[in-house]
Amino acid sequence: MAGSIRHIGKGEPKDTSARLKRLVQSGIFRDKDTHHKLIDCQGDFETWTNAPAKDWINARVKELREEREINIGCECCHSRDPQFLKDEQEGKHSLSGVNEDCYGDEIVELIKLLAAEE
Ligand SMILES: [Zn+2]
Secondary structure, eight states: OOEEEEEEEETSSOOOTTTTEEGGGOOOOSSTTSHHHBHHHHHHHHGGHHHHHHHHHHHHHHHHHTTTEEEEEEEOOOOOOOOHHHHHTTTOOOOOOOOOOOOOOHHHHHHHHHHHHH
């Protein structure tokens, strides 16, 4: 069985068998938020100079390689569920529950990419 990783919003329950890892604790973002990356966590991962943030990413890569199930939670979106995103785009929510510029998906893709390298 392969590991899995997906991005969830703060208002979404985590998958029962998954570990929830919160982006706000990753050391990648400014303030107590997930809207703005720190300057030393931008561009290609190889060029990041923030050691704690790199360690956090590498720890998730290791977990994924160990075939664990991981949920990556952001603080800027209520939900990242596909149906919720679709309803949001169609204006069916009275409150905005999605940050269009959320970094969650990008960070999940980065972890997947690194885990796939030999
Ligand atoms: Zn978000």
